[in-house]
Amino acid sequence: MTNFEALPIIDISGLLSTDRGDRQAVADELGRAAREVGFFYIRGHGISSERIAGLRAAAESLFAHDLDWKMRNHIGIGRGHKGFVPEGEEIYGTGKPDHKEAWDIGFEAADDHPFVRAGQPLIGGNKWPELPGFREAVSAYYADIFALGRTLFQGFALALGQDEHAFDGFVTCPPSKLRLIHYPVDPSAEDTPGIGAHTDYECFTLLLADQPGLEVLNGEGRWIDAPPVTIDGEELYVINVGDMLEVMTAGQFVATTHRVRKVREERYSFPLFFACDYATKIRPLPEFDPTGEKSAQYPDITIGDHMWSMALQTYRYLRAKVAAGELALPENARATNTFGQFRTLAEADQA
Secondary structure, three states: OOOOOOOOEEEOHHHHOOOHHHHHHHHHHHHHHHHHOOEEEEEOOOOOHHHHHHHHHHHHHHHOOOHHHHHOOEOOOOOOOOEEEOOOOEEOOOOOEOOOEEEEEOOEOOOOOHHHHOOOOOOEOOOOOOOOOHHHHHHHHHHHHHHHHHHHHHHHHHHOOOOOOOOHHHOOOOOOEEEEEEEOOOOOOOOOOOEEEEOOOOOEEEEEEOOOOEEEEOOOOOEEEOOOOEEOOEEOEEEEEOHHHHHHOOOOOOOOOEEEOOOOOOEEEEEEEEOOOOOOEEOOOHHHOOOOHHHHOOOOEEHHHHHHHHHHHHEHHHHHHHHOOOOOOOOOOOOOOOOHHHHHHHHHHHO
């Protein structure tokens, strides 16, 4: 990881070119940014301003309702781990509750889907509030941003020296969550972060936010601002490497630590966490670990079990179920904050 001062900007429009050389050129930029920073902006993404506006309007309408109304669809009601997340439900690296509220939407799966019938956590239908136009606006945005995620995954495949469609079959009904996050302003919460320092658990994240607040940890241990950027009227997305891409590259791609500082004005944030299907085993690709030495740092675990184990250690309602013996961590579950800089710090402590 370099001691970067700002995130690079990559025009990804070449990923849609019919020319393989154009696609590879973009992939090479993706790979360079993933190795050196772990975070970057993308332009030329093709998500329309109308689609984004519809999502924002839906989120603003949703969070304007009172807490009792939102709690009818609490994330802990029913199966699937979707719905409303009240302030204080999640606890990340600081040990302090996060100062935000959220509504989580996932890849839609009917009750008779094989993954649902198999009892896979995180898979199932969504909770849709009784709010005119909400489901339509959010579903349309999810379809567009998920399609963009597929395109980026093909670019990452090329960056990893694979066929660009090598990973397509691993993404059929994944636990890929879209979060509608609202950060209120509370002047009394002087030492409360919006989200504590963490890495993302999935393959990569596509983020759109309307206000500053995101900070990324560089190689010198300094927090670097990653504010919203607009170029020629196009809002750029922030992309960051998640834990699973770090595993696939045996640590060459960095799941960079990041956080959201206390916001000075109301902020809305919309991350899509792009994942493979729940049962997909993630391990270092042979090209990145020819001797197998890195496998000890990254023991086999399915992507879904990793995501579920992180949720079990982060959400209050799930932590309570684990403490009561109603739920258990999956085999080979890692502690939170064991990737990216957290991993290298742990290795230094053991040396």
